[in-house]
Amino acid sequence: MNALNIAEYTHTLGLQAKAASALMARAPAAVKNKALLALARLLRGSGESLAAANEQDLQRARAAGLAEPMVDRLKLTPRVIETCALGCEQLAAMQDIIGEVQGMTQQPSGIRVGRMRVPIGVFGMIYESRPNVTIEAASLSIKSGNAAILRGGSEAIDSNRALAALVTQALQEAGLPEHAVQLVQTTDRAAVGQLIAMPDYVDVIIPRGGKGLIERISAEAKVPVIKHLDGNCHTYVDDPCDVAMAVKVADNAKTSKYSPCNATESLLVARGVAQEFLPQIGAIYAAKGVQMRACAESLAILRAVPGADLAEANEQDWGEEYLAPIISVKVVAGLDEAIRHINRWGSHHTDAILTRDHMHAQRFLRDVDSASCMVNASTRFADGYEYGLGAEIGISTDKFHARGPVGIEGLTSLKWVVLGEGDVRQ
Ligand SMILES: NC(=O)C1=CN([C@@H]2O[C@H](COP(=O)(O)OP(=O)(O)OC[C@H]3O[C@@H](n4cnc5c(N)ncnc54)[C@H](OP(=O)(O)O)[C@@H]3O)[C@@H](O)[C@H]2O)C=CC1
Numbered sequence: 001m002n003a004l005n006i007a008e009y010t011h012t013l014g015l016q017a018k019a020a021s022a023l024m025a026r027a028p029a030a031v032k033n034k035a036l037l038a039l040a041r042l043l044r045g046s047g048e049s050l051a052a053a054n055e056q057d058l059q060r061a062r063a064a065g066l067a068e069p070m071v072d073r074l075k076l077t078p079r080v081i082e083t084c085a086l087g088c089e090q091l092a093a094m095q096d097i098i099g100e101v102q103g104m105t106q107q108p109s110g111i112r113v114g115r116m117r118v119p120i121g122v123f124g125m126i127y128e129s130r131p132n133v134t135i136e137a138a139s140l141s142i143k144s145g146n147a148a149i150l151r152g153g154s155e156a157i158d159s160n161r162a163l164a165a166l167v168t169q170a171l172q173e174a175g176l177p178e179h180a181v182q183l184v185q186t187t188d189r190a191a192v193g194q195l196i197a198m199p200d201y202v203d204v205i206i207p208r209g210g211k212g213l214i215e216r217i218s219a220e221a222k223v224p225v226i227k228h229l230d231g232n233c234h235t236y237v238d239d240p241c242d243v244a245m246a247v248k249v250a251d252n253a254k255t256s257k258y259s260p261c262n263a264t265e266s267l268l269v270a271r272g273v274a275q276e277f278l279p280q281i282g283a284i285y286a287a288k289g290v291q292m293r294a295c296a297e298s299l300a301i302l303r304a305v306p307g308a309d310l311a312e313a314n315e316q317d318w319g320e321e322y323l324a325p326i327i328s329v330k331v332v333a334g335l336d337e338a339i340r341h342i343n344r345w346g347s348h349h350t351d352a353i354l355t356r357d358h359m360h361a362q363r364f365l366r367d368v369d370s371a372s373c374m375v376n377a378s379t380r381f382a383d384g385y386e387y388g389l390g391a392e393i394g395i396s397t398d399k400f401h402a403r404g405p406v407g408i409e410g411l412t413s414l415k416w417v418v419l420g421e422g423d424v425r426q
C-alpha cells in the first residue's frame with residue numbers, strides 16, 4: 001500500500017467503525033453475549049488453523065532474532081486459546097452495565113438528575129505483538145457496546161488476521177455489524193499515524209507499548225488518548241517483614257515471566273533486613289540466571305552468593321524496564337526512601353511493599369503514586385483477569401477515567417440524564 005492508499009484505507013476503517021458503533025451502542029445484552037459465546041466456540045474449534053498462522057509469525061520472529069521472552073509472548077498455544085475462550089465466556093456471563101442509570105436524585109427545581117453508562121463509541125488500539133490481546137480487546141469491545149479498530153504488533157500479523165476473521169464470523173452469527181471490530185490489515189506504521197489523527201471517526205486512542213510509541217502518540221495524536229505505558233515496577237522489602245514470604249514473592253514478581261509490563265524490574269530492600277533477605281533471593285536469582293545490577297551496599301552482600309551474575313548499577317538502571325532476566329537492586333534506609341525512589345524512578349504502573357507493619361502498608365498505599373499499589377503480593381497480579389474484570393484492554397498508566405487494568409467500565413463513560421415533567425428553569 002502506498003501512502004495515499006493507506007490514508008484511504010484507514011479513512012474507510014474509520015467510517016465503517018463509526019457506523020457500526022451506533023448499532024453496537026443499542027445492541028441488546030443477549031445479542032452481544034451470543035457473539036461472545038460464538039467467539040469462544042470458534043476459538044476452540046480453530047486450533048489447527050490458528051496454530052498454522054501463529055507458526056508463520058514464530059518462524060519470522062526467530063529468523064529475525066527476536067529475544068526469547070518476546071517470542072514467548074507471541075505464542076498462541078492451545079492454553080492461550082483456551083484462556084481467551086474462557087475470557088469470552090466470562091464476559092458473556094457478566095452483567096451488562098450499558099444503559100445502567102445511577103444516582104438518580106430529585107433536585108429542588110423538580111427535575112430528576114442521574115447518570116447513564118454508555119459506550120465511548122469507537123476506540124483505536126495499538127498494541128504489542130501478543131495475539132491474545134486481539135481477542136481480549138475484541139471481546140471487551142463487544143461487551144461494552146463499542147466499535148474497535150485494532151492495530152497489533154507487526155510480528156503477530158498472521159495470528160491476528162486469523163483471530164480477527166473469527167471475530168468477524170462471531171459478529172455475523174449474532175447479527176451484529178461485522179465492522180464492529182476491525183483489524184488494521186497492514187503493518188505499515190503510516191496507518192498508525194492516520195488512525196491517531198481521525199477525530200471524526202475515532203473517539204479515543206489506546207496505545208499499549210513502550211516509550212517510542214508513546215512519544216509519537218503524544219506528538220501526533222489529534223484524538224484523546226488513554227496511555228498504557230511501560231512498567232518499571234518495584235518490589236520494596238520492608239523492615240519488618242516475613243523474610244520467607246518476601247523471598248517467595250520477590251522471586252515470583254521477577255521470574256514468573258520476564259516480558260510483561262507487570263514484572264518487577266527493581267528490588268528495594270530496607271537496610272534492617274538486607275543481610276538476611278539478600279543472600280536468599282540472590283541465590284534464587286543466581287540459580288535462574290537473573291543478573292543483579294546492584295548498588296554498592298547490596299553488591300557487598302550479594303558477592304557472597306555463589307554463581308551470582310552481578311554488575312554495579314548506575315543511575316540509568318533505576319529508570320530501566322528490562323523485560324529480561326535482569327533486576328536492579330538497592331538498599332534503602334527504610335520506607336521514606338523507598339517511596340521517594342519509586343515516585344522518582346518508577347513509571348506509575350505497579351509497585352508492591354512486603355511488610356509486617358500495618359502503618360507502613362497504609363503509608364505505601366497512600367503515598368506511592370502508581371496505578372496499582374500492593375501489600376504483600378506479587379506485582380505480576382496487575383492484570384484485568386486477575387482483578388476480576390474478565391479480560392483487559394491493558395494497564396492504564398494515565399491518571400484519570402481509567403487507571404490500572406482496564407476492563408468494560410474503562411471503555412465507557414457516564415452521561416447525565418435529566419427527567420422532567422415539563423419543568424422550566426426559574
Ligand atoms: N501498560 C500496559 O498495559 C502494557 C505495556 N507494555 C509495554 O510495551 C513495551 C514492550 O512492548 P513492545 O512490543 O516493545 O512495544 P512497542 O512500543 O515497540 O510496540 C507496541 C506497538 O506499538 C507500535 N509502535 C511502536 N512504535 C511505533 C511508532 N513510532 N509508530 C507507530 N507504531 C509504533 C508497534 O508496532 P510495530 O509492530 O510496527 O513495531 C506495536 O504495534 C514495554 O514497555 C511494556 O511495558 C506492554 C504490554 C502492556
Ligand SMILES: N[C@@H](CCC(=O)OP(=O)(O)O)C(=O)O
Nearest residue numbers: 073128130259260261262383
Ligand atoms: N496482563 C498481562 C501483562 C501485560 C502484558 O501483556 O505484557 P507484555 O508481555 O509486555 O505484552 C499479564 O500479566 O497477563
